[in-house]
Amino acid sequence: MTAKFKPGAKGTTKALYQRIRGDIEARITSGDWPPGYRMPFEHELMQTYSCSRMTVNKVISALAAAGLVVRRRRAGSFVSRPRVHTAILQIPDLKGEVEQRGERYAYRLIDLCKRVASMRDRSRLGVGVRAPVLAMRCLHEAEGQPFAIEDRLINLQAVPDALQEDFSTTPPNTWLVGHVPWTEAEHRITACNADTRTAEELKIEKGAACLVIERQTWRNGEPITSVRLTHPGHLYDLIARFTPTG
Template structure:
């Protein structure tokens, strides 16, 4: 890591020093300053930078590792951990992986994008405050050239500020978020809905045909990361989960 990376570790003066170090590094990870795979400064560098003892620095890093924010390796050093890719309730893969597992070619197209405060209808749909800065994306995912799923997503810029500068031209937003943000809680809801006129046109189905709506929200601690609505043509998809007495198998 560069000197500027080490300089970014700043203590706030509140509480035990080990917890100040933990919070300083945690915040750099959660706000995207240190992305997954970034090398964390070694203990001796943090000791010198912060004027802390080895035991104090070690305690902070151990706690961060327990929280899943960093990964400590004996030979290669400590790095920012990759966010988890599995999902609560249903093990829904990334949409590109979902398509490729079907043996189809994947592609996507962004139908619309708006950055800034949400429009009234978007705020109502996603239960947002009108003052919250977001990225609002509508994306159509394709399977061998045919509509696979229609995605409408909001990304909270207060939690993931890097999304403002990402064009999402080479990677869909969902996969980009898995690589560039962390989440600690997820909520899923499934429902059956009828396709409206525009939705039917975009999915190449008849108006009123049944669709499966997957709604997902993720948070990092108490801060919202993203909310997404995935509309699948009901006749083309089914979701299968296998469970044992202790959870998914």
């Protein structure tokens, strides 16, 4: 059964189409409508917003084109599940990756703070001046050994519900993948030598080689999160099998 839908307050400058789309996107982003959730039918949205079927159809079509919803004939429209297969490089959730290898996974939150984006945050995440961000640093372990240091920024303007989540027990990527849809991602792979802090956290020698994987995601051009994963160089492999294309 679909929960009763209450629209946001009317705006004086926004077109009705924009207001309806904004309301729906907010419910998807906040997790009120999780992946797989059936949205109100078109006639229900028409009654809620006192608008035409054409307007509602235009909104849902745009959301479907953006990858946020899936339309099923006669069944309705449903919130899309995250489609990680659209990324050129797949980086699965670290918890799932470690457990799939048959190893024991452990996670620890090292630091977490809400702050106004610094100059460095703005450059890295692509947000504006005074934008609120959630910054965190986490340790992932496999079989009791450090597997990765996660340094993450979350744009709270795009994902306000991140403030309500207990990241001391839930890894941020696990929560984001399950609750926050995205439409574009970018990966960057580099190498570095461990500085003092990283060496201590990963239990490796200072200056040891590390593999660094950076990822940023957006939803319709709006930044969602930026993460930097640092792995001990000897513990992580990137393998891809592919075929030639025309």
